[in-house]
Amino acid sequence: MPDLAHRPQRPARAAGTTWTRAGEPDPDFGDEERRRNHLGLTDACLAARFLQRRPYRAHAGYDEMIRALGYVWECRNDGTLNVTGYRCAACGERRGLALDE
Secondary structure, eight states, X not given: OOOOXXXXXXXXXXXXXXXXXXXXXXXXXXHHHHHHHHHHTTOTTHHHHHHHHOTTOTTOOHHHHHHHTTSEEEOTTTOOEEETTBOOTTTOOOHHHHTTO
16 A cells, blocks of 8 residues: 555545445444445435434535435545445545544
């Protein structure tokens, strides 16, 4: 894995970016959490769940909701939008390392 410590941070991708779970499972997350995050992305109650946490954002779009609920994370190394619980599909980095958590 190349040293990405001095790599400039990429700007956030535009809303509507397609998410992926093509990366390997992230060992920092369990199978149940990965499953829950993946299912949350297509949950019929997604908007209601989001509004319970952020009632002042009634006009939020899908992209904002899935990010705010933590179902996806954006890799700062390459901008790939990944399902939380999976490594980055492009560079293979774990979420915690890619986001400096």
